[in-house]
Amino acid sequence: MIINVENLIKSYDGHTALDGLSFSVEEGDIFGFLGPNGAGKTTTIRILTAIIKADSGNVLINGHDVFKEPLAVKKIVNALPESNGYYEWMTAQEYLEFFSNLYDEKQSKQESGKLLVDVGLSGKENHLIRSYSRGMKQRLGIARALINKPKLLFLDEPTNGLDPKGRRDIHDLLITLSRKHGTTILFSTHLLDDVERLCNKIAIINYGKIVRTGELDKMKGQGTIEDMFFLSTKEGAL
Amino acid sequence: MKSAYIMQKEIRESILTPKGFLWYILTSIILSVLSYLFLTNSELSLLDQGEMLYLIMNFITALGVLIGLVFGADAFAGEMERGTLEALLISPVNKMEIALGKLGAALTNWGIILAISLPYLFVVGKRGQNLFIGIGYLAVLGTLLTIIFSAFSMGLSARIKSMKNSLIISFFLFLLVGSPIFLSTALRMTWFGKFLDLINPFADAINTFDSVVIDSQNFSYQAWRIAIICGYTLLSLWFLKRSVSKLEM
Amino acid sequence: MKRATVFLLMILLAIAVSYTSASAISRITVSINPPSIQANMGDKIIYAGTITNNSDKAADNVIAYISLANVTQGKESPMDLEDWSANKAIKVDTIPPHGTYEGKWPMRLIDSGSYVAYITAVDKNDNAPISSTLSHLEIQRVIRLNPNNVLPIALGEPILIGTVFLFISIKRRRKNK
Numbered sequence: 001m002i003i004n005v006e007n008l009i010k011s012y013d014g015h016t017a018l019d020g021l022s023f024s025v026e027e028g029d030i031f032g033f034l035g036p037n038g039a040g041k042t043t044t045i046r047i048l049t050a051i052i053k054a055d056s057g058n059v060l061i062n063g064h065d066v067f068k069e070p071l072a073v074k075k076i077v078n079a080l081p082e083s084n085g086y087y088e089w090m091t092a093q094e095y096l097e098f099f100s101n102l103y104d105e106k107q108s109k110q111e112s113g114k115l116l117v118d119v120g121l122s123g124k125e126n127h128l129i130r131s132y133s134r135g136m137k138q139r140l141g142i143a144r145a146l147i148n149k150p151k152l153l154f155l156d157e158p159t160n161g162l163d164p165k166g167r168r169d170i171h172d173l174l175i176t177l178s179r180k181h182g183t184t185i186l187f188s189t190h191l192l193d194d195v196e197r198l199c200n201k202i203a204i205i206n207y208g209k210i211v212r213t214g215e216l217d218k219m220k221g222q223g224t225i226e227d228m229f230f231l232s233t234k235e236g237a238l
Numbered sequence: 239m240k241s242a243y244i245m246q247k248e249i250r251e252s253i254l255t256p257k258g259f260l261w262y263i264l265t266s267i268i269l270s271v272l273s274y275l276f277l278t279n280s281e282l283s284l285l286d287q288g289e290m291l292y293l294i295m296n297f298i299t300a301l302g303v304l305i306g307l308v309f310g311a312d313a314f315a316g317e318m319e320r321g322t323l324e325a326l327l328i329s330p331v332n333k334m335e336i337a338l339g340k341l342g343a344a345l346t347n348w349g350i351i352l353a354i355s356l357p358y359l360f361v362v363g364k365r366g367q368n369l370f371i372g373i374g375y376l377a378v379l380g381t382l383l384t385i386i387f388s389a390f391s392m393g394l395s396a397r398i399k400s401m402k403n404s405l406i407i408s409f410f411l412f413l414l415v416g417s418p419i420f421l422s423t424a425l426r427m428t429w430f431g432k433f434l435d436l437i438n439p440f441a442d443a444i445n446t447f448d449s450v451v452i453d454s455q456n457f458s459y460q461a462w463r464i465a466i467i468c469g470y471t472l473l474s475l476w477f478l479k480r481s482v483s484k485l486e487m
Numbered sequence: 488m489k490r491a492t493v494f495l496l497m498i499l500l501a502i503a504v505s506y507t508s509a510s511a512i513s514r515i516t517v518s519i520n521p522p523s524i525q526a527n528m529g530d531k532i533i534y535a536g537t538i539t540n541n542s543d544k545a546a547d548n549v550i551a552y553i554s555l556a557n558v559t560q561g562k563e564s565p566m567d568l569e570d571w572s573a574n575k576a577i578k579v580d581t582i583p584p585h586g587t588y589e590g591k592w593p594m595r596l597i598d599s600g601s602y603v604a605y606i607t608a609v610d611k612n613d614n615a616p617i618s619s620t621l622s623h624l625e626i627q628r629v630i631r632l633n634p635n636n637v638l639p640i641a642l643g644e645p646i647l648i649g650t651v652f653l654f655i656s657i658k659r660r661r662k663n664k
Contacts, residue, residue: 046324046487049328051324051327051328051486051487052486052487053486071330071332074328074329074330075330077328078328079324079328081321081324081325081328083321084321084322084324084325085317085320085321085322085325086321086322087247087251087322089250089251089255090250098243098247099325099329101240101243102240102243102326102329102330102331103329103330104330126662141325144325148329254655256652256656259648259649259651259652259655262648263645263648263649263652266644266645266648267645269644270640270641270642270644270645271641273637273640273641274637274638274641277634277635277637278632278633278634278637286595354644354648357640357644358640358644361635361636361637361640362635362637364635365635
C-alpha cells in the first residue's frame, strides 16, 4: 500500500472540508479521485503532499507518517497543483533546473532536457514560459512534478481548461508514465471521461467523505460511471 | 544551501528585471539631484558637510527599508497570488529556508542600494568629518533595519496571504516609525519623545547617524540604540519563524 | 498760593525726572564686535558681544541673543536664524557688580545681501531690553557649479546603471531567442 488514509478530518473556519476520510491506494495504480467542486479533493491532496496539516487522522505514504516525516514524504512524492502558476520569466530549462536544485539528488541538464522531451516540449526548452500555451504549461508542470522521479504523483485536475487535443496529450503522457516508470498516480478530476480513459481504481468523494471506491472495471459492471457519480453525489453539484 | 537557490531565483525575479533596474536608476537619479542641490544650491550648499552626509544616509536607509518592505510583502502572499507557492511547498524545502532565501534577496537589494549610494556619500562627505565611520554605521544599521522590516513584512505576508493587505500594513508601520521625525524638536526633547525615539528602531538608527556623523560621538554613546536595534532584529526573525511555521495554503 | 503751586510742581517734576532717569539709565549695556564685516556666502563668522553690568548689584539670569535684519533694498525683513546660527540665545547666570560677560555668536552665512546684526540683553530688573549698536554685514554671492566634482557622479551613475541594465537585457534576450 503506497497510500493509507484513515479517518482524516480537516476544517477551515468552522467549515468541515474533510469529514472522516479513509481510503488506500496500491503501488502502480492510476487512482481517480472523483468528486464535485468543493468535495475536498484539493484539501486531501494538500494533506497527502504535506503542505497542510489535518486536524486529526492518520496518513501513511509508502510507510512514512506524513505529519511526522513530511520531508521524507516530499522526497518520494510530487504533485501538480490545480491552479499551478509558473515563473513566467524563466525558460522551461531554467524552471526545471531551479526545482531540481531543491532536491538532494539534482538532475543534470541532460536529464531535465530528456524530461522536456518526454512531455513533448523538445525544442522549446529555451523559450520563456510566458510564451507557452496553457497545454504546454501543463506539460511543463508535469515535467516539474517528475523532477525527483517520484514513486507517487498527485495531479489536481490536470486537464482543467485544456482543449480536447491538450487533454488527449495529457492522458497519453500519464499512461506512458505509469507503464514506463511504474509511477503510482492519484489524480483528482470532475471529468468522467478522464477517469474512464486512465484509471484502474477510483474513489468518489462528496462532502469530505468517500462515498464509493473500488476497481473501475468492477464498478462499470454495476452501471455507468456517470450514473454512479450522480447517485453518489446527488446532494452536491458538478 | 537550498536557501541560496531560492535567493538566486528571487534576485533574478525581483532585482535583475526592468522593474528592479528602474528602482535603481530612480534611486541614483534622486541621489544625483540631492547631492547636486546640496553642493551647489545657494542655501543647501551651506549646510555643514557632515549634515549633508547625515541627510543622505537617512534617505538611503529609508529607501532600503521601504524596498525591503515590498520584498517582504511579496514573499509569500505574492507567490500565493501568482500560484507558484504550492509547487515550492511541495518540494522538500523547509519553509524557513524559503523565508531565509527571500530575506537574502532583500538584503542583496539593500547591498545594491548601498553600493549605488557610495559614490554620492564620498562626493558629499569628502570634506566633512566622520565619512568612513558614518558609512560603516550605515552599512551595519541599514542591514539590521532591512532584516527587521523585511522579516516583519514577510511574516505578515505569510499570515495574511494577501500582498495588498500586507503591503498596506507594512507601509502604515513604516509611516508610524518614520513619524517621530516629523514631531517638533520640543516634543522630541520631552521624556515621552525620547522614549518614543528609543523604542523606535528607525529613529534609533537615524539618531545614531546624527550622533556619529554630526556630533562625532564614539561607540559608547551608540551602544543602547544599537542594542535595541539588535533586539528588534531577533524579534522580527522570531516573528517570521512563527509566521511561516503556521503557513498553510 | 502761586508760590506754593510752583513749588509743588517743581517737586513733582523732580520726582518725575528722577524716575525717568532711573529707567533710562539701565543697569546693563551691550556692545557688539566687530562693528562691520564683509564676507562670502558659506563663510563662518563670529560675533563677540560684551554685556556690562554698570550697577552695584549683581545682574542675575540675563538672557542675551543675536538678531539679524536684512536691509538689502527691496528685501527688508527680519531674518529667521534657524540655519544661520546654532546658538541664538544664551542665559548668563550672573554678572557681578561692574563686571562683564563676553559671549560669542558663531554664524554661517547662508545668503547674499546687506544685513545688520545686533545683540540684545534682557534683564528682568530693567524696564526694557537693551540692544547693542548695529554691526553691518555685507555678504557676497558665491556660485559653484561643480563643487567636490559632483557632476561626473550625478550624471554618470544613472547612465552607468542604465547601461548595465541594457547589457543584461540584450544578453538575456539573445540567450532566450
